[in-house]
Amino acid sequence: MPHALRRWLPLILIAFGALLGLVLLRESLSFESLAQNRAALVAFHQAHPLTMPLLFIGAYALIVAFSVPGAIWVTLTGGFLFGLFPGALYNVTGATLGAVALFLAVRAGLGEGMRRRIEASDGAVRRLSDGIRANEVPVLLTMRLVPVVPFFIANLIPAFLGVATWRFAWTTALGILPGGLVFTSVGAGLGEVLARGEAPDLGVIFQPHVLGPLLGLAALSALPAVLKRLRRG
Numbered sequence: 357m358p359h360a361l362r363r364w365l366p367l368i369l370i371a372f373g374a375l376l377g378l379v380l381l382r383e384s385l386s387f388e389s390l391a392q393n394r395a396a397l398v399a400f401h402q403a404h405p406l407t408m409p410l411l412f413i414g415a416y417a418l419i420v421a422f423s424v425p426g427a428i429w430v431t432l433t434g435g436f437l438f439g440l441f442p443g444a445l446y447n448v449t450g451a452t453l454g455a456v457a458l459f460l461a462v463r464a465g466l467g468e469g470m471r472r473r474i475e476a477s478d479g480a481v482r483r484l485s486d487g488i489r490a491n492e493v494p495v496l497l498t499m500r501l502v503p504v505v506p507f508f509i510a511n512l513i514p515a516f517l518g519v520a521t522w523r524f525a526w527t528t529a530l531g532i533l534p535g536g537l538v539f540t541s542v543g544a545g546l547g548e549v550l551a552r553g554e555a556p557d558l559g560v561i562f563q564p565h566v567l568g569p570l571l572g573l574a575a576l577s578a579l580p581a582v583l584k585r586l587r588r589g
Contacts (some may be wrong), residue, residue, distance in 0.1 A: 366465035370422060370458065377424035385419075385426025390433055391550050401437050409438065413450040420454025421461075423508045427451070431536065432556060435543020444533070444540040451536070452529040455511050459524055462515035492519060493527060500531020 383389060390397075401408045416430050434447040488495050496519070499510045514524045542556050549556050 364465060366461035370461060373418075373422035374424055377419065377422050381419075381424055381426065385424070385429045387429065387432075387556070390429060390436070390546070394436065394546075394550060397433070397437060409442070409446055412437070413446050413453070416447065416450025417454035417457065420451050420507075421457040423458065427507075428539065431539045432543035432546060435540035436546040440537070440541050440544045443544060444537050447540050448529055448533055448536045451532055452525060455507070455528050456521065456525050458508075458511045459515045460521065462512055463518075488513075488517060492523060496524065496527035497531045500528060501534065 412434060416427070416434070418424075419427055419430055430450070431447045434443040434450075437443065438446055496514065499505050499513075505513070546556060
């Protein structure tokens with residue numbers, strides 16, 4: 357296989373999987389689909405209490421790895437089926453496994469070449485890269501805690517910068533845990549919401565009592581990088 361094709365192959369497979377998932381799952385990853393299939397999901401879970409969590413985590417990981425839109429509805433489904441706990445554990449595990457798979461695929465493809473180009477550059481990109489590498493853990497945690505950077509992009513940037521896999525994995529799991537708990541909690545209450553014929557309030561994460569602690573955690577995670585810069589100054 358030509359070297360150029362080998363470098364691009366992981367991203368080609370990801371793009372193909374994303375397109376396929378978008379076409380096949382576009383209507384499945386929605387509130388309407390969850391409402392229509394809730395009885396079947398509950399019945400399957402009751403019939404296969406050990407298999408269902410494994411299938412759920414695997415499906416969540418694939419959706420994240422191929423960046424298929426609609427992961428939020430999978431998170432809500434996890435809360436609906438398994439409750440806040442172990443639903444939050446299953447959600448975070450599936451999302452982290454998918455993120456790590458995408459991270460490794462990108463790094464195996466264009467990641468190494470991109471890292472060498474960044475290191476050889478001399479300008480704003482290099483300075484930004486050096487700044488992130490000098491504060492890897494705070495930056496990685498902040499990107500997850502305050503999702504200003506899309507989840508997909510937050511998986512790509514560390515791959516291009518050569519972040520260690522174990523550091524990427526644990527900061528991803530820890531960083532998405534607070535938000536995961538919030539949306540899993542919303543999912544855990546979906547039974548009553550669906551019984552009333554209503555839709556879940558996904559804007560709950562922007563309410564002060566939820567957003568405030570998340571921003572506080574993000575500020576706390578960024579504190580080491582700020583202190584380091586102040587000491588250098």
